[in-house]
Amino acid sequence: MTSASRTAAAQASVSGIRASRRAPLVWAAAGIVALCASVAVAVTIGPADIGVADVWSVIAAHLGVGTGAEGVSPIRDGIVWDLRLPRTLLAAVCGAGLAVCGAVLQSLLRNPLADPFVLGVSSGASTGAVLVVVLGVGGGALSVPGGAFIGAVCSFALVMLLSHSLGGTTDRVVLAGVAAMQLFSALTSFVVMTAADAETTRGVLFWLLGSLGGAGWGDVRTGTAVLVLVLAVCLAHARTLDAFAFGQDAAAALGVRVARTRLVLLCATALLTAALVASAGAIGFVGLVLPHAVRALTGPGHARLLPVCALAGAVFLVWVDTLARTVLAPQEVPVGVVTSLIGVPAFVLVLYRTRRAR
Amino acid sequence: MTLNAERVSRTAGGRLILDGVDLSPRTGATTGLLGPNGSGKSTLLRLLAGVLAPTSGLVSLDGSPLDRLGRRDVARRVAVVEQQTDTQVELTVRDVVRLGRIPHRRAWTPASAADEAAVAAALERTGLTGQAGRLWHTLSGGERQRVQIARALAQEPRELLLDEPTNHLDIQHQLDVLALVAALPVTSVVALHDLNLAAMYCDHLVVLAEGRVVARGEPTEVLTTDLVAKVYRVDAEITPTGPAGRPHVRFLGTLPG
Numbered sequence: 022m023t024s025a026s027r028t029a030a031a032q033a034s035v036s037g038i039r040a041s042r043r044a045p046l047v048w049a050a051a052g053i054v055a056l057c058a059s060v061a062v063a064v065t066i067g068p069a070d071i072g073v074a075d076v077w078s079v080i081a082a083h084l085g086v087g088t089g090a091e092g093v094s095p096i097r098d099g100i101v102w103d104l105r106l107p108r109t110l111l112a113a114v115c116g117a118g119l120a121v122c123g124a125v126l127q128s129l130l131r132n133p134l135a136d137p138f139v140l141g142v143s144s145g146a147s148t149g150a151v152l153v154v155v156l157g158v159g160g161g162a163l164s165v166p167g168g169a170f171i172g173a174v175c176s177f178a179l180v181m182l183l184s185h186s187l188g189g190t191t192d193r194v195v196l197a198g199v200a201a202m203q204l205f206s207a208l209t210s211f212v213v214m215t216a217a218d219a220e221t222t223r224g225v226l227f228w229l230l231g232s233l234g235g236a237g238w239g240d241v242r243t244g245t246a247v248l249v250l251v252l253a254v255c256l257a258h259a260r261t262l263d264a265f266a267f268g269q270d271a272a273a274a275l276g277v278r279v280a281r282t283r284l285v286l287l288c289a290t291a292l293l294t295a296a297l298v299a300s301a302g303a304i305g306f307v308g309l310v311l312p313h314a315v316r317a318l319t320g321p322g323h324a325r326l327l328p329v330c331a332l333a334g335a336v337f338l339v340w341v342d343t344l345a346r347t348v349l350a351p352q353e354v355p356v357g358v359v360t361s362l363i364g365v366p367a368f369v370l371v372l373y374r375t376r377r378a379r
Numbered sequence: 380m381t382l383n384a385e386r387v388s389r390t391a392g393g394r395l396i397l398d399g400v401d402l403s404p405r406t407g408a409t410t411g412l413l414g415p416n417g418s419g420k421s422t423l424l425r426l427l428a429g430v431l432a433p434t435s436g437l438v439s440l441d442g443s444p445l446d447r448l449g450r451r452d453v454a455r456r457v458a459v460v461e462q463q464t465d466t467q468v469e470l471t472v473r474d475v476v477r478l479g480r481i482p483h484r485r486a487w488t489p490a491s492a493a494d495e496a497a498v499a500a501a502l503e504r505t506g507l508t509g510q511a512g513r514l515w516h517t518l519s520g521g522e523r524q525r526v527q528i529a530r531a532l533a534q535e536p537r538e539l540l541l542d543e544p545t546n547h548l549d550i551q552h553q554l555d556v557l558a559l560v561a562a563l564p565v566t567s568v569v570a571l572h573d574l575n576l577a578a579m580y581c582d583h584l585v586v587l588a589e590g591r592v593v594a595r596g597e598p599t600e601v602l603t604t605d606l607v608a609k610v611y612r613v614d615a616e617i618t619p620t621g622p623a624g625r626p627h628v629r630f631l632g633t634l635p636g
Contacts, residue, residue: 042579055406071381087407128468131466131467132467133467191467196611243528256486256487257486257487258486259486260481260484263478264478264481266466266468266470266475267461267464267465267466267478268464268466268476270430271461271464271478273430273450273457274428274430274454274458274459274461275448275454275478275479275481275482275534276450276451276452276453276455276482277481278450278452316469320474321468321469321470321474322474324489375467
């Protein structure tokens with residue numbers, strides 16, 4: 022081939038890549054618009070009959086813009102600003118965080134079924150959190166997210182140890198995750214039952230199935246801070262995550278310091294999972310479903326996959342939570358019940374596809 | 380100057396896998412690494428790639444010890460093609476070849492024009508330009524190996540290490556992959572099982588047995604009836620009837636012992 026035609030071929034492929042790279046930017050912009058719109062609409066939906074205009078004027082007043090909300094009673098103001106908005110924002114943060122954790126774990130463990138819930142990390146975080154909340158473990162020195170983090174790391178270590186001694190194949194890791202999830206769920210239930218008060222049953226439901234019902238501004242702030250931090254760490258490792266596609270040895274040969282990278286990223290996902298579980302319980306399957314759906318849009322590169330995953334996860338959980346609190350209104354369905362109803366068929370689908378690929 | 384191994388040894392689980400091996404591949408040439416299973420070929424390649432550290436001895440690149448160079452710096456010079464690779468990620472041929480640019484890229488920055496040019500050149504060199512959009516899991520074994528070689532070339536290495544790249548390939552693809560490797564303007568070290576393929580495509584051969592070098596030199600010097608009997612316990616007739624007068628090995632049967 023002549024050098025002229027070689028240059029032409031190179032240019033053609035470069036422009037082809039530019040065109041395909043624009044698409045994820047469009048997706049990201051669409052995601053941001055969809056997220057803002059979802060939050061704006063979701064806060065107007067609820068059992069208390071508050072007009073759309075009133076909801077927005079309350080929020081505008083608290084943000085210091087607009088003309089104020091004189092016509093709205095303090096109770097309604099409270100419902101919108103102290104209940105609905107933090108709950109919707111926490112749903113967005115949890116959805117984003119769990120989707121990012123799932124995407125990172127799937128790459129790092131080379132396992133399409135990896136997800137903080139499936140691997141038992143969320144359950145471990147729940148156990149750590151209830152030990153602090155119910156039994157006061159740590160004597161006040163340990164915060165709820167701190168306890169959740171220790172629980173998450175413990176269950177992670179258990180799953181890695183179990184799956185390693187079982188042979189480390191995809192399905193063995195999942196089986197080890199199931200074992201850890203059952204163990205830590207049982208421990209969580211047991212610890213909550215020891216408290217034995219009127220709130221017990223509700224508490225078990227919260228920690229095992231997840232709920233955004235108790236969301237406050239403190240949860241939103243902590244969750245957002247940890248999400249931003251962990252997302253930044255993961256994005257800084259985006260190329261490294263790509264390098265794991267053909268396994269650890271291949272990643273090492275591409276210049277990745279495998280042990281250090283795994284440690285940093287596994288700790289980052291454990292930290293994020295812990296922060297989310299501490300304020301919303303163990304919401305399942307978000308991290309499993311979203312990355313697979315988003316990969317179909319953005320392709321496998323993590324530099325594009327992770328931010329779009331975060332946006333898609335946020336939008337997803339805002340709507341799932343809206344559904345969970347309206348479908349049986351005034352009764353509320355735990356949000357984890359809805360995500361499992363969506364997630365389990367997706368889990369089976371992914372399992373089926375990995376079977377066929379083998 | 381290129382990769383150089385001096386008296387490297389490696390133990391694993393109390394067993395000595397490599398025992399004081401010297402290897403200095405000639406710049407730009409193709410060196411074949413021969414020896415039965417368990418003779419230490421793969422371990423030697425992993426030491427040369429810096430993925431594994433020697434228990435004793437030294438691997439250097441242009442005179443600098445490999446462990447004092449950063450992992451990324453090594454990966455910009457030395458590329459590895461493994462025996463058989465697979466992924467569960469849905470990747471196109473171009474995605475896989477792009478992985479080769481990872482050691483050259485910095486965090487937070489998208490691929491540069493130089494990255495894309497290297498990917499395009501690697502695809503063209505391996506004859507894959509027209510297949511860049513195909514998905515990895517639809518490729519045959521030979522095509523996958525070709526894609527991995529393209530990925531290695533996208534690293535723009537000066538040294539290329541291949542661990543039995545022809546395993547599980549049909550004969551056409553075996554010849555095809557090795558002809559491609561032999562024609563590349565890089566220093567390559569290839570672990571091989573097939574003595575005839577080694578004779579056809581390598582400039583230089585090194586034979587390992589039980590972790591030690593038992594023969595080295597040009598194919599005509601190395602491949603002798605004695606060596607094949609000693610190393611593989613196989614009776615063979617060797618004649619200069621291969622392509623371009625290279626040795627051709629005809630196996631006659633196993634030897635007792």
